Amino acid sequence: MAITLEACLLILKEHHILKSSAIQDNLTQRFENVAYNANDVSEKTLFFCKSNEFRPIYLQNAKDNGAIAYVAEQPYAEGNGMHALIVRNIHKAMALLAQAFYGYPQDELFVIAYTGTKGKTTSTYFTRGILNQATQGKTAMFSTVDTIIGPNPDDSFKSKLTTAESLDLFRDMRRAVDRGMTHLVMEVSSQAYKQFRVFGLTYDVGFFLNISPDHIGPNEHPNFADYLHCKLQLLVNSRKTVINAQTDYFQDVYAAATTTTDPDSIFLFAEDGFEAPEGIDIDFRYQQEEADLAQSRFKLTTHTLKAEQLKISGEYSLDLIGDYNLSNATAAIIGAGLAGAVYPETALGIAHVEIPGRMERLDVPGHGRVYVDYAHNYASMMALLTFLKKEYQDPKLIVVVGSPGDKGISRREGFAKAINQLVQHAYITNDDPGFEDPKEIADQIIEGINQTQVDVTVELDRAKAIEAAIKESQPGDVVVLAGKGTDPYQKVRGVDTPWPTDMVVAKSVLAQLNSETTRKNS
Numbered sequence: 087m088a089i090t091l092e093a094c095l096l097i098l099k100e101h102h103i104l105k106s107s108a109i110q111d112n113l114t115q116r117f118e119n120v121a122y123n124a125n126d127v128s129e130k131t132l133f134f135c136k137s138n139e140f141r142p143i144y145l146q147n148a149k150d151n152g153a154i155a156y157v158a159e160q161p162y163a164e165g166n167g168m169h170a171l172i173v174r175n176i177h178k179a180m181a182l183l184a185q186a187f188y189g190y191p192q193d194e195l196f197v198i199a200y201t202g203t204k205g206k207t208t209s210t211y212f213t214r215g216i217l218n219q220a221t222q223g224k225t226a227m228f229s230t231v232d233t234i235i236g237p238n239p240d241d242s243f244k245s246k247l248t249t250a251e252s253l254d255l256f257r258d259m260r261r262a263v264d265r266g267m268t269h270l271v272m273e274v275s276s277q278a279y280k281q282f283r284v285f286g287l288t289y290d291v292g293f294f295l296n297i298s299p300d301h302i303g304p305n306e307h308p309n310f311a312d313y314l315h316c317k318l319q320l321l322v323n324s325r326k327t328v329i330n331a332q333t334d335y336f337q338d339v340y341a342a343a344t345t346t347t348d349p350d351s352i353f354l355f356a357e358d359g360f361e362a363p364e365g366i367d368i369d370f371r372y373q374q375e376e377a378d379l380a381q382s383r384f385k386l387t388t389h390t391l392k393a394e395q396l397k398i399s400g401e402y403s404l405d406l407i408g409d410y411n412l413s414n415a416t417a418a419i420i421g422a423g424l425a426g427a428v429y430p431e432t433a434l435g436i437a438h439v440e441i442p443g444r445m446e447r448l449d450v451p452g453h454g455r456v457y458v459d460y461a462h463n464y465a466s467m468m469a470l471l472t473f474l475k476k477e478y479q480d481p482k483l484i485v486v487v488g489s490p491g492d493k494g495i496s497r498r499e500g501f502a503k504a505i506n507q508l509v510q511h512a513y514i515t516n517d518d519p520g521f522e523d524p525k526e527i528a529d530q531i532i533e534g535i536n537q538t539q540v541d542v543t544v545e546l547d548r549a550k551a552i553e554a555a556i557k558e559s560q561p562g563d564v565v566v567l568a569g570k571g572t573d574p575y576q577k578v579r580g581v582d583t584p585w586p587t588d589m590v591v592a593k594s595v596l597a598q599l600n601s602e603t604t605r606k607n608s
Contacts, residue, residue: 087260089187091115091155091169094132097186098171101286103179108161108170115169117155120187120253122180127151132187134180134253135162157183177282181252185286191259192287195226195270198421201320202295202330204466205414206248206273207231208406209295211441212418213271219435220427221269226262228272231442231460231572233258236265244574249278252285269425276307276316284323291424292324293417294343296333298465306493318342328420330413331356331368340366350392353424355416358387369393372416374409381405384412386419396423402433407445407477410469443571445470446589450596452603454484454559458588460571464500467568471508474564482510484555486588487568488517488548489527490577498527502534511541511558515551517569518577548576549591556595567592 092113098104117132124147127133133148135158145156146164155169156162159176173179185192198213200206210229217225227234230248235241235258249272250258262270274292278284297314307313314335321327321343329339331354343352356362358373369390376383382404388394398419404411419432427435446458457474461467471483485505489498505512512535514528524546535542545551552567559565567588575582586594 087188088116088118089120089132089183091117093186094157094171094183097182098173098179101178101182103173103175103182104171105174106161106172108172110167110169115154117187120184121148121153122251122253124148124151124153127153130154132157132183134176135159136176136180136251175282177252178285181256181282181285181287184252184256188256188260191256191263192270194263194268195259196268196425197287197289198269198271198291198293198425199274199289199320199324200272200293200295200417200421201274201276201317202293202333203298203463204469205295205417206275207460208411208441208444209293209414209417209421210271210273212415212436212439213421215439216418216422216427216432216435217269217271217425219431220422220425224267225269225271226259226267228255228258228270230273235262236267238265241265247277248273248275249283252283255283271421274320276313279316279319280307280312287323289320289324291326291328291421292320293421294318294321294327294329294333294339295414295417296330296465297335297339298463314338322346326351326353326424328353328355328417328424330354330417331362331366332360332413336363353393353420355413355420357413370416370420372412374412375401382407382409382412382415384415386416396420397428398423398432400429400433403437405438406441408470408473410473443573446572448589448592448596450556450559450592450599452561452599453556454481454561454563454565456556456559456565456567456592458567458571458592461566461568463494463497464504467501467504468507470566470568471504474566475508478562478564482560482563483508483566484511484513484559484563485509485566485568486513486515486548486551486555487531487566488515488519488524489531489569490518491520491522491524491527493520495530498530499534501531505540506534506536509540511543511555513543513545513551513555515544515548516546516576517548518573520577521579548585548588552588552591553595553598556592557599 118130119128120132121127122134122136127148129152131153133153133156142162142164156165157171200209207230214225214227233245327343353369355370356368358371362368373385388399443460448456461470555565576585
């Protein structure tokens with residue numbers, strides 16, 4: 087991949103982003119690499135001076151490593167002798183030039199994108215499961231958990247962000263195309279729009295799953311209105327849109343979709359029996375038929391002509407339990423249908439999808455049943471705990487949970503609210519404390535818990551908290567290890583500190599208990 091200096095200037099001028107430029111020689115200079123980290127710089131690199139923490143020494147390092155031009159919001163003396171492109175918004179500039187450098191890979195993929203406070207990851211995995219059935223394995227995926235750009239084992243790796251930085255995003259799209267991928271399913275976070283990571287990107291299908299307060303804090307969104315505004319941008323930038331009609335703020339969401347999308351390209355879905363707002367037709371409805379602790383079954387029906395034309399109605403089953411997952415499954419089926427999949431391949435593709443860190447189960451003889459789940463805010467925690475309370479007929483619920491530092495401040499109050507409603511014993515522990523004091527994070531969660539009705543234990547060592555919770559549990563109890571899912575690290579002061587994952591820790595506790603039982607019986 088490559089791009090010329092002249093092309094960069096034209097793109098930035100076209101979008102009214104360029105403020106000034108300092109050109110050292112002819113405009114035909116070709117850039118063979120693009121980077122925002124000096125460690126990724128090689129010969130003939132175009133370097134982006136990105137982030138609020140950018141320091142001029144980074145540009146000097148990039149120059150020393152072979153960068154010949156830089157893009158920044160202000161000129162730097164360290165860039166003397168380099169081409170300089172001074173822009174109004176470095177994030178917008180980076181997204182636009184990344185697309186151009188990698189040859190607009192989105193034009194060679196059918197792109198389905200999901201946004202929502204909860205359910206993005208599950209819906210993304212479900213959709214890929216169906217499309218892999220329909221495309222013979224030619225579907226890439228960018229999720230909070232995994233990035234998959236091809237069919238080989240080394241084409242899959244852990245994601246660093248829900249939605250990657252623009253340079254990484256379009257690079258991975260190009261890699262996916264080069265590996266024969268024809269479809270892409272991706273999560274799009276509110277931060278992706280807040281920081282212009284997906285600026286200029288249009289999706290073939292955009293989903294709005296739901297909205298509730300989250301990601302509100304000094305390093306994220308200043309208020310809910312800003313959070314909602316960023317979420318809505320996905321609909322504005324999609325050729326076809328699909329909306330969960332049961333979402334809060336539905337009228338705002340629907341209005342955003344209609345500003346840029348023809349009504350015939352807007353699809354709505356809801357649970358059977360949901361009464362839609364006056365004048366609104368629901369295209370798809372789903373109805374739970376049977377569920378147990380191993381499988382969920384439901385029926386999807388179509389109620390408008392444009393919905394019937396997709397040919398996706400029918401009986402479905404999921405290996406992932408939880409009635410709250412039926413909405414995510416319905417979204418996935420619709421998305422796959424808009425990409426060309428039809429029944430029964432939609433049912434075959436979704437039936438046995440496994441989602442890392444979602445409702446992973448472990449039975450501990452003599453103790454309770456343990457669930458590991460990525461539930462990481464009030465909405466997802468309530469959905470999970472409510473389901474478990476119903477299915478296990480009001481068991482004692484023991485929860486191990488923490489809250490990340492440097493973001494999602496509102497989650498701390500949300501966890502306390504969920505704990506007050508459904509939990510008997512809460513272990514408050516560490517979960518990616520970042521640059522914050524873990525004890526202060528724990529105190530903020532505890533501040534909202536009614537300790538006259540909920541037992542609370544603070545154990546900042548997450549492994550010890552998990553061990554204590556499991557050992558406390560009795561047969562019939564349910565232990566929930568929430569928040570981290572399959573994350574193999576703890577983010578501590580800017581460092582991804584290795585963490586064995588919650589399930590590995592739980593299994594080590596099980597092994598310890600089994601060993602103790604063996605010794606007693608010998």
